[in-house]
Amino acid sequence: MITVRTPIVDINGDEMTRMMWGMVKDKLILPYLDVDLVEFDLHVQVRDETDDQVTIDAAHAIAEHGVGVKCATITPNAARVEEYGLKQQWKSPNGTIRAILDGTVFRKPIMVANVRPMVRSWVKPITIARHAYGDIYKNVEIQVPGPGQAELVYRPAAGGAPIHRLVHTFEGPGVLMGMHNLDDSIRSFAQACIAYALDEGIDIWFAAKDTISKTYHSRFRDLFQEEVDAHQSELDASGVSYFYTLIDDAAARIMRHEGGILWACTNYDGDVMSDMLAAGFGSLGLMTSVLVSPRGVYEYEAAHGTVQRHYYRHLKGEETSTNSTATIFAWTGALAKRGELDGTPQVVDFAHQLEASVVETIEGGTMTGDLARIAEPRPARAANTVEFIEAIERRLRARLSAS
Ligand code: NAP
Ligand code: MG
Numbered sequence: 001m002i003t004v005r006t007p008i009v010d011i012n013g014d015e016m017t018r019m020m021w022g023m024v025k026d027k028l029i030l031p032y033l034d035v036d037l038v039e040f041d042l043h044v045q046v047r048d049e050t051d052d053q054v055t056i057d058a059a060h061a062i063a064e065h066g067v068g069v070k071c072a073t074i075t076p077n078a079a080r081v082e083e084y085g086l087k088q089q090w091k092s093p094n095g096t097i098r099a100i101l102d103g104t105v106f107r108k109p110i111m112v113a114n115v116r117p118m119v120r121s122w123v124k125p126i127t128i129a130r131h132a133y134g135d136i137y138k139n140v141e142i143q144v145p146g147p148g149q150a151e152l153v154y155r156p157a158a159g160g161a162p163i164h165r166l167v168h169t170f171e172g173p174g175v176l177m178g179m180h181n182l183d184d185s186i187r188s189f190a191q192a193c194i195a196y197a198l199d200e201g202i203d204i205w206f207a208a209k210d211t212i213s214k215t216y217h218s219r220f221r222d223l224f225q226e227e228v229d230a231h232q233s234e235l236d237a238s239g240v241s242y243f244y245t246l247i248d249d250a251a252a253r254i255m256r257h258e259g260g261i262l263w264a265c266t267n268y269d270g271d272v273m274s275d276m277l278a279a280g281f282g283s284l285g286l287m288t289s290v291l292v293s294p295r296g297v298y299e300y301e302a303a304h305g306t307v308q309r310h311y312y313r314h315l316k317g318e319e320t321s322t323n324s325t326a327t328i329f330a331w332t333g334a335l336a337k338r339g340e341l342d343g344t345p346q347v348v349d350f351a352h353q354l355e356a357s358v359v360e361t362i363e364g365g366t367m368t369g370d371l372a373r374i375a376e377p378r379p380a381r382a383a384n385t386v387e388f389i390e391a392i393e394r395r396l397r398a399r400l401s402a403s
Helices: 016-029 044-049 053-065 076-086 091-099 185-199 217-232 232-238 249-255 267-281 308-315 325-342 345-363 385-402
Strands: 007-014 037-041 067-070 104-109 126-130 138-146 148-154 162-171 176-179 203-208 242-246 261-265 287-294 298-302
Touching: 007 053, 007 325, 016 308, 016 325, 016 385, 037 053, 044 053, 053 067, 076 249, 091 287, 091 298, 104 185, 104 267, 126 185, 126 267, 138 148, 138 185, 162 176, 185 203, 185 232, 185 261, 185 287, 203 217, 203 249, 217 232, 217 242, 232 267, 242 249, 261 287, 261 308, 267 287, 287 325, 298 325, 308 325, 325 345, 345 385
Parallel strands: 007 037, 007 067, 067 298, 126 261, 203 242, 203 261
Antiparallel strands: 104 126, 104 287, 138 176, 148 162, 287 298
């Protein structure tokens, strides 16, 4: 048994990923590690019973202990309220946790030799950092019914003259939107990107549309640059470069790039580009995600959801073939970070052994249906959910007894 010195916050979730959560812990984590898990159950019914207090408590526990690992959770909509008899459409747990930890989300694909990216030039992972505050996600909109004037007004709290800008003089119906962002949030995003890039030793790209948006997008460019300037000596010492370009130029360049970079994106760009990259690298089941808070707190998870369609098949007693790779990498990410912060290299090494066992299993031809469809060569059959985890368990045991 390897001892993990400091607790890890373990956050359980819903549906198919909840099934995999238990299997991964029982077969790949708990037999090998003496670890103090601070457990929270974010099953949608527990969130409902506690009026979502459990989510808030889980976020504070991550802040206290420094490292957490989270299973995918249902974000309730009207159908879910009906399905589970919920009191209300509780907010997205990830949104709640992010608001408390004030973090930036980094998504990175896991690469295996027999699942080639759709883009031939991508030979190394491309990590996306999505700024997760403001812009259209906190916008205010009006459906304009007919002719009239639209204005943007700012009234200083300290008094003084308000600032007015004419948006448009409507001569007929249309639409109107106001959005905002905050200097503090943009700076903390840039700081998180710089910290992540230094940690991983990869170059940073940031892109916006400052040629068109000469105030709003230019502010993002300038604040990001200021943070880069403030960290220039650390970046130089680690050989990490910073590159700013227009978002359309970045989109074109990424298709010809070999990867191995951090692509920092504004909120909307990150939403779109992260889904494009996940598909381009092969499967959502291979995409990991980590929330890095400026206070040095980390939460690891798979980028995908609860895989509802597979869960319903599971409930009907049908066989499922759901990929647990990103879930396992959420655990190894948390363990490696815990080991790094604690100064326990055996824990970091175990995390790497487990990751290598997963990659070897897939490269050896045992994989779930999502990968079996796109792997070269294609395996004779896809492993089911349990077979895949058991195959990894065998590899892990062999590796650990050899080392
Ligand atoms: P999803 O769970 O990511 O699944 C969408 C589809 O992607 C699946 O139906 C499946 O395709 C494929 N897929 C995703 N992960 C897979 C895996 N590990 N192995 C194999 N295939 C995989 O998204 P969703 O169905 O839109 O959302 C379900 C629930 O998850 C929702 O309640 C949503 O609120 C929640 N959600 C949570 C998080 C989070 O907690 N981080 C993130 C996103 C969504 P096929 O059916 O074609 O096989
Ligand atoms: Mg999206």
